[in-house]
Amino acid sequence: MTLLNILEHVIDPVSTLKKATSFLKGDGVLIAHVPNALATNRRIARLMGTLVDEYELSPYDLQVVGHRRSYDRNLLQRQLEAAGLTTLTTGGIFYKMLSTPQMDWLLKKGPWEGGGFGWGRIGAEKKDWRQAFCEACYEYGRSVPDDCNVVYACGVRALGNEENLGTKYFAEFEGEMRKNIDRMGRDRELANLGLQFIHDSIAYKYSYNFSWLGSPIIQMPQDILALEEITWKTRPDLIVETGIAHGGGLIFYASMLELLGGNRNVLGVDIEIRPHARAMLKRHPLSKRIATIEGSSTDESVVKQVYDFAKGRNSVMVVLDSYHTQDHVSRELVLYSPLVTKGNYLVVLDTTIEDLPEGSFPNRPWGKGNNPKTAVHAFLRTNDRFEIDKGIQNKLVITTALDGYLKCVKD
Numbered sequence: 001m002t003l004l005n006i007l008e009h010v011i012d013p014v015s016t017l018k019k020a021t022s023f024l025k026g027d028g029v030l031i032a033h034v035p036n037a038l039a040t041n042r043r044i045a046r047l048m049g050t051l052v053d054e055y056e057l058s059p060y061d062l063q064v065v066g067h068r069r070s071y072d073r074n075l076l077q078r079q080l081e082a083a084g085l086t087t088l089t090t091g092g093i094f095y096k097m098l099s100t101p102q103m104d105w106l107l108k109k110g111p112w113e114g115g116g117f118g119w120g121r122i123g124a125e126k127k128d129w130r131q132a133f134c135e136a137c138y139e140y141g142r143s144v145p146d147d148c149n150v151v152y153a154c155g156v157r158a159l160g161n162e163e164n165l166g167t168k169y170f171a172e173f174e175g176e177m178r179k180n181i182d183r184m185g186r187d188r189e190l191a192n193l194g195l196q197f198i199h200d201s202i203a204y205k206y207s208y209n210f211s212w213l214g215s216p217i218i219q220m221p222q223d224i225l226a227l228e229e230i231t232w233k234t235r236p237d238l239i240v241e242t243g244i245a246h247g248g249g250l251i252f253y254a255s256m257l258e259l260l261g262g263n264r265n266v267l268g269v270d271i272e273i274r275p276h277a278r279a280m281l282k283r284h285p286l287s288k289r290i291a292t293i294e295g296s297s298t299d300e301s302v303v304k305q306v307y308d309f310a311k312g313r314n315s316v317m318v319v320l321d322s323y324h325t326q327d328h329v330s331r332e333l334v335l336y337s338p339l340v341t342k343g344n345y346l347v348v349l350d351t352t353i354e355d356l357p358e359g360s361f362p363n364r365p366w367g368k369g370n371n372p373k374t375a376v377h378a379f380l381r382t383n384d385r386f387e388i389d390k391g392i393q394n395k396l397v398i399t400t401a402l403d404g405y406l407k408c409v410k411d
């Protein structure tokens, strides 16, 4: 249930909130957002003397837009609680140092053309910085909620039963975790430590150290956990993995699908399925969930077999982990991305090759400038069905798939 820019207009906000709460089902969440009296532009206006205090309603507020009161985050939360809701989280959206009409003017008529006037660095690319400016104001606002244009609060029906207790606890836990992940995502030093670890551990073939239910899997443990979270959340009925190697990946996906139950399968494609892997996959207790195709993932007949296998599936996830040159992955992206259904993921592994120093893979045809990440970036320039899920890499820090967790956002 959402109440966006409503409460500042109504006569009795608590009654409005009570009425809205009555429409909530089970552990449904109510989200309310209102203009923030304490936004930076209003604090500046008070210091300038154009507002008597931040909470003053200007003639524009009263007569033009019909505001009846000014809010801050505390007042909004108090009203939610007075209406019988338990607050899950509060926050702010979009840092704004000018008033709304001034911001509109700046964005429409400001000195953006040609990238001059101090936007960007001296000698840097000359471009229109409008979008980058708005995105930065949005990002920055997340860390200073009380300075933002809008404040919000989310609530559930007040505690009283165990179900709501769980909802509240986990929502708070997740809210706290997300804030930490956001902060981590901005920590360049930590990101470089992650890359340093990936680089230094290559000498020991670190990613070969692990197995899943007894079968060797060539992945970083962090990526395995991310794949577990994705699979559990998106509940695919088919997972396609290109690049089987020793088969541990297939066993991992099969185990997740077994836990999800129902008619779910994993299909592996490899240019060479070695006898030891074939034998292991055949005798494994999860073999009933696993199918394989031998051949190059970009071979026409292989792709046809994959599409035949995928017929009738409603929820499909694809993991590309075969041959890591840009050409090969670009081709795989074109061939396999249409299989992925909205809400599911297209995971491209080993994109991080791009972020490691030149010469990190001396005996391989891939390296800086020619790898899965360069393929992903080229692909995303012409495909709007997928978005990079930065939240995943921000939480992992150590990952071989920087910019490789692609969420399908369109049918």
Ligand SMILES: C[S@@+](CC[C@H](N)C(=O)[O-])C[C@H]1O[C@@H](n2cnc3c(N)ncnc32)[C@H](O)[C@@H]1O
Pocket (backbone or CB within 6 Å): 216, 217, 218, 219, 241, 242, 243, 244, 245, 246, 247, 248, 249, 250, 269, 270, 271, 272, 295, 296, 297, 298, 321, 322, 323
């Ligand atoms: C990094 S390993 C895969 C690791 C595996 N996904 C796991 O989780 O353990 C890469 C695999 O890709 C396979 N491969 C190489 N070129 C290929 C191609 N053109 N088509 C399909 N598979 C290929 C290799 O034979 C190798 O087994």
